[in-house]
Structure formats: C-alpha cells, structure tokens
Amino acid sequence: MSHKVTLIPGDGIGPEVTQATVRILEASGVKFEWESFQVGTDAFEKYGEYIPKEVIESIERTHVGLKGPVTTPVGGGFSSINVALRRKFELYANFRPIRNLPHIPTRYPDVDLIIVRENTESLYSGLEHEVVPGVVESLKIITEKASTRIAKFAFEYARKNQRKKIHAIHKANIMKLSDGLFLRCCRDVAKGYPEITYGEHIVDNTCMQLVMNPYQYDMLVMENLYGDILSDLCAAFVGGLGFVPSANLGDHCAIFEAVHGSAPDIAGKNLANPTALLRSSLLMLRHLGEFDASTLIRNALEKVYRHPEKLTKDIGGQAGTSEFADAVIEEMDKAKAAPAAAL
Ligand code: NAI
Numbered sequence: 226m227s228h229k230v231t232l233i234p235g236d237g238i239g240p241e242v243t244q245a246t247v248r249i250l251e252a253s254g255v256k257f258e259w260e261s262f263q264v265g266t267d268a269f270e271k272y273g274e275y276i277p278k279e280v281i282e283s284i285e286r287t288h289v290g291l292k293g294p295v296t297t298p299v300g301g302g303f304s305s306i307n308v309a310l311r312r313k314f315e316l317y318a319n320f321r322p323i324r325n326l327p328h329i330p331t332r333y334p335d336v337d338l339i340i341v342r343e344n345t346e347s348l349y350s351g352l353e354h355e356v357v358p359g360v361v362e363s364l365k366i367i368t369e370k371a372s373t374r375i376a377k378f379a380f381e382y383a384r385k386n387q388r389k390k391i392h393a394i395h396k397a398n399i400m401k402l403s404d405g406l407f408l409r410c411c412r413d414v415a416k417g418y419p420e421i422t423y424g425e426h427i428v429d430n431t432c433m434q435l436v437m438n439p440y441q442y443d444m445l446v447m448e449n450l451y452g453d454i455l456s457d458l459c460a461a462f463v464g465g466l467g468f469v470p471s472a473n474l475g476d477h478c479a480i481f482e483a484v485h486g487s488a489p490d491i492a493g494k495n496l497a498n499p500t501a502l503l504r505s506s507l508l509m510l511r512h513l514g515e516f517d518a519s520t521l522i523r524n525a526l527e528k529v530y531r532h533p534e535k536l537t538k539d540i541g542g543q544a545g546t547s548e549f550a551d552a553v554i555e556e557m558d559k560a561k562a563a564p565a566a567a568l
Pocket of ligand 1: 297298491
C-alpha cells in the first residue's frame, strides 16, 4: 500500500531538508505518492497566490502533509502560511516531543518532555488594528471550545501513552478572564483523568523552573503564544532548533513540520541539518501506522549520531545535508541486512 502525502518543501533551507527527509523515508521501504507544491513568495510569483488552491485541495484529499519551513516577512507582506494552514484545516493541536539524541552535549542528558500547544487562537488570531495613530490593539482570543479541545487532546495522549503528569501553563494572575477560562477548561477536563496528576504553573515561573530542572515536568499544555515561546526554550535542552519535531493535528488532517525556520543565512549551501524534519516525519510515519519504518529510521539516526564526523556543521560535524542523509540510509541498509546475515 502506498500513502498519498502532500509535500510542501518550503523555501530557504526547506527544499534541502525536505529532499534529505524524502530520500530517507523512501529508503525505509514504505511507499509514498507525493503531491508536491510551492507556497509563499515562490508560489505567489508563479501563481499569484501565497497558498495556491491546489495545495488546499491536495491536503483535503490526502489528509496528511509534510512541510518544510516557509519565510514569513516581518511587519508587512503576507501572513504566516503556517498559521493559515493550521486555521484552514483546524489543526488545533501542536504536538512537540522534546527528547535528547545520543552524543549531543546538552546540560540535561535525559529530557523526555511533551509540549501540547493550542494552535488556533490566542494572540495568533491576527486581530490587530490601529485605534488612533500611534496606538495599536492586538486581541487575545480564548474560547471554551478550543481550550477544552486542547486539554482533552493532552489528557487523551497522556492516557494512551502512559504519561503521568500534565501542567497547564498560564498567566491567569494577570489575564484573569482569558487565561482564567483556559485554566477552568483544563481543570474540568482533568477531572475525567484521575490517574494523571494535574498541576498549574504561571508561564514566567515555568521558564525559570524549566531551566533549573526540566525533569520536574512530563507534559505541558498551554495556549498558542506561550507554546511558541516555551517550545523554543525547550528545544535548547536537546541541542537547539535543528532537533525538534512537531505535528499539527486536527480531527481530519495532520501536517508535520520542523520547529525551525527557513534559515536564510545558510540556505542553498548544503549546510542545513535535516534532523528536525526527519524526526517530524517519524511522527508522520506513526500517524500513518508505519511503526516499523519509524523505528528503523529512528535507530539509524541515533547510530549516525554516534559518529560526530557524519553530523552537519551546526553540531560540529563535517557532513553536508545530503551526506548526512546518505549516512542515515547506510545505517538503515545495514540494519535491514543484519537479520539475513545472521541466518
Ligand atoms: P530560523 O530557525 O530560520 O534560524 C535561526 C538560526 O538557527 C539561524 O542561525 C539558522 O541558521 C539556524 N538554523 C535553523 N534551522 C537550522 C537547521 N535545520 N540546520 C542548521 N541550522 C539551523 O529562525 P529565523 O531566522 O527567526 O526565521 C527565518 C525565517 O523563517 C522567518 O521568515 C520566519 O518567519 C520563518 N519561520 C518559519 C517557520 C516555519 O515555516 N515553520 C518557523 C519559524 C520561522
């Protein structure tokens, strides 16, 4: 059986990390039918639209997307493609597992933390206006529906995956109505999961607590902006943005993407580290039910990480993006050949 997947390579380092990831996925033996599209500035120059309707139709058909980073202009131009896609397909849960890879020197060696970020509202609603010249208002939207939905997602995941503890992160001491509503929804949902310990921490304190001792947390659930900031903070526990995967999940569609951006400073130089997109694609494989392939690639990736010279330059290695992909594929081939050799 082959899986139809919408592929959005993105721009900047996007096409390089996507190509490396696709090569590795295909080498796993799983069959894919890729429907590949450009978005953002590249698409606008060609089709006059930042998200061509063909992309939307493709995701409606495949229900699964794998996406590289896309440059978002600052302070003007088009709005974030990511935010638009999340909104269009109601991808309300942003799921970011934070786990160490072997041999990446970090302050904490055994981090295993899951961040669940509400993906559709808060200050990301994009409701901004100029009240009078020199005064701008930006609206933070929090609804009972979205808060309850994300809390349920987090608790369901915890139950199915034997996670022990969930903290809701908030600033309800200041934003008593909006974050207060978010907390009330989390508390209500928590009552249905007595086996999972539920706690609440204020977002600024959480930043300090995380830096002091990330092991005290198991899963964190929070609104959009706090999730954006804390997930980057937590990326530092496992070596930085080049290592963290993410999944944007809704009830009908899912888009898997790396947490990092389009890194224009290193684009087109075969320097980008594809690990984050590759790890995101492992979440995709699991979503598609391809557990063996996910394990095969994960093991191969971890083996490559035991050889510093095979890593990309951002982590002190010598390899380019494509050589790194070659090394992962070589480890997969060895693993596939191993049982036969043992006979
Ligand atoms: P960035 O993540 O692109 O780069 C930050 C730093 O990390 C740079 O020094 C870059 O070289 C390095 N870096 C990032 N990914 C790397 C990788 N895979 N391998 C090696 N080094 C890597 O963040 P920045 O500069 O804030 O954003 C650049 C553009 O990306 C902006 O237009 C932003 O809006 C967009 N962006 C897109 C995202 C997406 O499509 N999911 C997410 C975040 C930002």
